[in-house]
Amino acid sequence: MTLHENAISAAEPNSSAVIDQSAANEQCDANEQNAASAIDNGINLESIFEPYFRPEANTIVCGALDEAKVAALAAAGVELVINLQPDDELSFDERAAVEGAGMAYEQLPIRGANDLKQLKILAFDNILRQHHGKKTVMHCGSGNRAGAAIALRAGWLRGRKMDTALERGRSHGLTKLEEEVHNRLLVPR
Structure with missing residues (x-):
């Protein structure tokens, strides 16, 4: 890979990283809801x-x-x-x-x-x-x-x-x- 190709590759967003980040955000939201539910005796x-x-x-x-x-x-x-x-x-x-x-x-x-x-x-x-x-x-x-x-x-x-x-x-x-x-x-x- 040339230096130019390397720079373009680095500048392009990695779609799997974006998907992984989205999944991580959803998991974080679910964890927050579960934590709140846990401190509220399972009541949402x-x-x-x-x-x-x-x-x-x-x-x-x-x-x-x-x-x-x-x-x-x-x-x-x-x-x-x-x-x-x-x-x-x-x-x-x-x-x-x-x-x-x-x-x-x-x-x-x-x-x-x-x-x-x-x-x-x-x-x-x-x-x-x-x-x-x-x-x-x-x-x-x-x-x-x-x-x-x-x-x-x-x-x-x-x-x-x-x-x-x-x-x-x-x-x-x-x-x-x-x-x-x-x-x-x-x-x-």
Whole structure:
């Protein structure tokens, strides 16, 4: 093989390598799903919840719950449910369902941007500290308020930089409230 042929050969993608990489990516995705299923007692929570965020092994963020979802969380080994919805957004007695399924329950209503105040985030931080290390679900209607609370906690209480705090919030479901969270993080606390 000439030097020119060698250079062309090196520049052409190896189709078997591309196929091997694709298979490796599929295997990696399957392994991640199996790992999540293993830590959730074989329950595939991602197929049950929409939206569903899993920023850490022991942290799940999702939308509103119902009785069937509460039962799935209990079967998956969840120890704590943090509800960020006010009572008027709930369609059932969530506290009774969660506690009846053997999980701890905390409710900290956040209606929207007006409730994203430092005292509310301090209360949120207190809940997380009290239950540190437990497999936890935090939810609101879409995960947006949960993500906002996480981002503000990271910025205000943990001293994280703006980008880090916002990324932490996004990994927990922050979407529509991102601009509001950004503006609140600009104000020194």
